[in-house]
Amino acid sequence: xxxxxxxxxxxxxxxxxxxxxxxxxxxxxxxxxxxxxxxxxxxxxxxxxxxxxxxxxxxxxxxxxxxxxxxxxxxxxxxxxxxxxxxxxxxxxxxxxxxxxxxxxxxxxxxxxxxxxxxxxxxxxxxxxxxxxxxxxxxxxxxxxxxxxxxxxxxxxxxxxxxxxxxxxxxxxxxxxxxxxxxxxxxxxxxxxxxxxxxxxxxxxxxxxxxxxxxxxxxxxxxxxxxxxxxxxxxxxxxxxxxxxxxxxxxxxxxxxxxxxxxxxxxxxxxxxxxxxxxxxxxxxxxxxxxxxxxxxxxxxxxxxxxxxxxxxxxxxxxxxxxxxxxxxxxxxxxxxxxxxxxxxxxxxx
Amino acid sequence: xxxxxxxxxxxxxxxxxxxxxxxxxxxxxxxxxxxxxxxxxxxxxxxxxxxxxxxxxxxxxxxxxxxxxxxxxxxxxxxxxxxxxxxxxxxxxxxxxxxxxxxxxxxxxxxxxxxxxxxxxxxxxxxxxxxxxxxxxxxxxxxxxxxxxxxxxxxxxxxxxxxxxxxxxxxxxxxxxxxxxxxxxxxxxxxxxxxxxxxxxxxxxxxxxxxxxxxxxxxxxxxxxxxxxxxxxxxxxxxxxxxxxxxxxxxxxxxxxxxxxxxxxxxxxxxxxxxxxxxxxxxxxxxxxxxxxxxxxxxxxxxxxxxxxxxxxxxxxxxxxxxxxxxxxxxxxxxxxxxxxxxxxxxxxxxxxxxxxxxxxxxxxxxxxxxxxxxxxxxxxxxxxxxxxxxxxxxxxxxxxxxxxxxxxxxxxxxxxxxxxxxxxxxxxxxxxxxxxxxx
Numbered sequence: 001x002x003x004x005x006x007x008x009x010x011x012x013x014x015x016x017x018x019x020x021x022x023x024x025x026x027x028x029x030x031x032x033x034x035x036x037x038x039x040x041x042x043x044x045x046x047x048x049x050x051x052x053x054x055x056x057x058x059x060x061x062x063x064x065x066x067x068x069x070x071x072x073x074x075x076x077x078x079x080x081x082x083x084x085x086x087x088x089x090x091x092x093x094x095x096x097x098x099x100x101x102x103x104x105x106x107x108x109x110x111x112x113x114x115x116x117x118x119x120x121x122x123x124x125x126x127x128x129x130x131x132x133x134x135x136x137x138x139x140x141x142x143x144x145x146x147x148x149x150x151x152x153x154x155x156x157x158x159x160x161x162x163x164x165x166x167x168x169x170x171x172x173x174x175x176x177x178x179x180x181x182x183x184x185x186x187x188x189x190x191x192x193x194x195x196x197x198x199x200x201x202x203x204x205x206x207x208x209x210x211x212x213x214x215x216x217x218x219x220x221x222x223x224x225x226x227x228x229x230x231x232x233x234x235x236x237x238x239x240x241x242x243x244x245x246x247x248x249x250x251x252x253x254x255x256x257x258x259x260x261x262x263x264x265x266x267x268x269x270x271x272x273x274x275x276x277x278x279x280x281x282x283x284x285x286x287x288x289x290x291x292x293x294x295x296x297x298x299x300x301x302x303x304x305x306x307x308x309x310x311x312x313x314x315x316x317x318x319x320x321x322x323x324x325x326x327x328x329x330x331x332x333x334x335x336x337x338x339x340x341x342x343x344x345x346x347x348x349x350x
Numbered sequence: 351x352x353x354x355x356x357x358x359x360x361x362x363x364x365x366x367x368x369x370x371x372x373x374x375x376x377x378x379x380x381x382x383x384x385x386x387x388x389x390x391x392x393x394x395x396x397x398x399x400x401x402x403x404x405x406x407x408x409x410x411x412x413x414x415x416x417x418x419x420x421x422x423x424x425x426x427x428x429x430x431x432x433x434x435x436x437x438x439x440x441x442x443x444x445x446x447x448x449x450x451x452x453x454x455x456x457x458x459x460x461x462x463x464x465x466x467x468x469x470x471x472x473x474x475x476x477x478x479x480x481x482x483x484x485x486x487x488x489x490x491x492x493x494x495x496x497x498x499x500x501x502x503x504x505x506x507x508x509x510x511x512x513x514x515x516x517x518x519x520x521x522x523x524x525x526x527x528x529x530x531x532x533x534x535x536x537x538x539x540x541x542x543x544x545x546x547x548x549x550x551x552x553x554x555x556x557x558x559x560x561x562x563x564x565x566x567x568x569x570x571x572x573x574x575x576x577x578x579x580x581x582x583x584x585x586x587x588x589x590x591x592x593x594x595x596x597x598x599x600x601x602x603x604x605x606x607x608x609x610x611x612x613x614x615x616x617x618x619x620x621x622x623x624x625x626x627x628x629x630x631x632x633x634x635x636x637x638x639x640x641x642x643x644x645x646x647x648x649x650x651x652x653x654x655x656x657x658x659x660x661x662x663x664x665x666x667x668x669x670x671x672x673x674x675x676x677x678x679x680x681x682x683x684x685x686x687x688x689x690x691x692x693x694x695x696x697x698x699x700x701x702x703x704x705x706x707x708x709x710x711x712x713x714x715x716x717x718x719x720x721x722x723x724x725x726x727x728x729x730x731x732x733x734x735x736x737x738x739x740x741x742x743x744x745x746x747x748x749x750x751x752x753x754x755x756x757x758x759x760x761x762x763x764x765x766x767x768x769x770x771x772x773x774x775x776x777x778x779x780x781x782x783x784x785x786x787x788x789x790x
Contacts, residue, residue: 132687146680147680147684189566222612223616256541263572268547270543274511
């Protein structure tokens with residue numbers, strides 16, 4: 001399978017040219033997505049996860065945005081080389097997006113049916129009546145009760161969770177090969193979130209599509225991901241199978257993210273400091289200024305290359321996994337020591 | 351001012367918003383945002399108020415501080431009823447009770463330096479000496495982990511987490527006894543949430559504050575609250591010590607909420623019980639127990655033998671029949687979309703019945719033959735557009751206490767309180783009738 005992934009993102013760089021300088025929102029990231037697979041991109045706000053997902057179909061505002069470098073190979077074709085017209089045939093058809101705010105994705109002055117029918121008829125040559133029947137079928141499949149009646153309702157007549165179902169139905173209308181969902185459940189209550197996550201899983205089984213799911217919530221990742229890409233400040237920190245990420249997290253940032261989840265009582269630990277400037281990012285590992293284990297070498301040169309951690313397919317960008325370093329030192333810190341003690345510990349170990 | 355009284359005691363608090371129509375603004379209904387909640391907060395205690403959006407948490411907060419006038423009920427602060435206060439007394443009360451909001455950006459004036467913002471409550475409450483104000487503000491900023499030199503900087507120079515720290519400093523400036531925090535960590539990144547929560551509990555300990563902490567995030571509530579009250583549609587359905595409520599939830603709604611938190615263990619995925627539907631409108635709350643329209647453990651009528659999931663589906667159907675929310679033309683169109691039939695005239699009754707059954711996830715035949723005959727009769731009537739008859743026969747045959755009687759708040763075996771008919775002595779519930787999740 002890995003020989004021919006559906007999507008292969010290689011060394012992607014997306015920048016925004018602003019008055020204050022060039023913001024390197026995505027700074028050379030690579031990952032791939034197999035057919036029928038769910039890949040989660042996880043990170044804090046400002047890590048570049050949304051820009052990554054929007055760069056795939058180039059829906060970032062250009063200018064000020066620019067895809068400065070890299071390739072996005074989708075089913076054998078490089079999307080970065082395509083003209084806007086060619087890309088438009090793929091957007092909404094073979095690659096569909098679902099966003100955080102369903103309100104913003106629906107036009108308030110048209111019925112939901114009209115909007116989905118329009119989406120179908122842009123890409124497929126079918127009659128209005130056929131498109132309407134397909135729409136009712138879709139609304140039913142995403143779990144909207146009485147689809148035949150609700151098709152003629154306006155967006156305001158739906159609750160937040162139901163609106164997100166409508167948006168998902170619209171995204172599925174052309175049976176895409178890849179669904180890109182950017183925080184689709186973040187604006188919803190936990191009980192509704194559970195419904196939507198289950199729905200996405202069921203639809204994936206039914207349609208066999210691949211999903212890129214962007215989120216900051218590790219609980220959601222554990223619920224749906226096959227593989228995980230952990231991003232920080234425009235770089236990939238770690239990527240691998242979901243079980244490895246949760247059971248043997250390799251990068252200090254991933255470990256810190258797992259420790260700051262709510263619901264752990266006194267075990268819970270914040271990550272000190274804040275995200276670095278993306279105009280003038282720090283030398284070395286982007287996470288080094290906040291890392292409890294950082295040593296002098298971490299602050300030198302460029303982001304360390306992806307190294308294999310223990311298992312094939314589980315890769316990490318941290319110098320502790322390079323020759324001459326001992327990655328087991330990363331385990332000693334935060335369990336028993338406070339962050340400041342761990343820092344001195346890391347300093348001496350060099 | 352009795353010393354024994356809790357710091358804050360809320361009794362049967364109600365806040366209804368009238369729905370007005372016509373040129374004379376006649377009242378045609380009311381939104382029962384908060385509908386009779388009672389709780390108390392001691393000095394040094396944190397009470398967590400948790401529930402889905404729209405359940406009335408924030409209205410409860412603003413009403414108990416009289417930022418909005420309550421419709422009914424008492425709010426005793428130090429044993430004195432604040433709903434009786436006149437303007438002067440109210441202003442004095444405002445000094446002792448402070449509020450922190452979710453969005454730290456909109457709670458600061460962008461044109462005021464943070465020093466001015468933090469000092470504003472002091473000025474309002476009569477501290478006219480500018481130098482002393484400045485000294486107090488510097489001290490406060492340091493206590494919340496900022497630097498005293500930040501005093502002349504402006505809100506846009508700070509991150510969200512820092513602004514929330516400054517908001518805390520402002521709340522503390524007038525030495526309050528009570529802080530009401532409405533989702534104070536929800537707008538922050540998870541990586542810094544823990545810091546703000548820690549700061550709130552440190553300050554609480556230092557100043558002996560009572561804290562009402564409102565959040566939709568059960569994880570956050572579990573971390574910070576001593577006691578927790580779970581709200582649903584304007585009512586408190588369960589309340590007790592945090593650990594007890596989380597370890598042994600007694601109300602099906604609490605169980606469902608806790609179950610819905612995605613577990614950070616990929617090997618436990620898909621274990622959650624799914625709660626169907628959305629929160630009903632507080633303008634027209636369901637009869638009996640307000641949760642019965644979504645409750646996975648809704649009590650079965652006597653004399654029938656259902657699968658619990660089939661019973662839940664039948665209840666969903668019954669609710670929609672009663673409110674006439676089944677659209678026959680829509681279903682007909684759905685059948686046309688799903689099958690080869692093209693003419694609406696050609697859609698058969700059986701096809702309609704099957705479509706309704708699948709829409710509500712009702713099995714083709716119920717395991718109980720008697721129940722099946724009631725149901726298929728009702729389905730037949732619905733297809734013939736005889737909603738009232740269908741509704742009457744369903745209500746008569748499938749009467750459940752959950753839909754008819756409002757449950758009382760009772761002390762459960764676990765030691766804390768919940769309002770659910772499953773804990774009703776007068777209703778006999780065999781252990782087997784509850785679904786598996788309730789056993790833990």
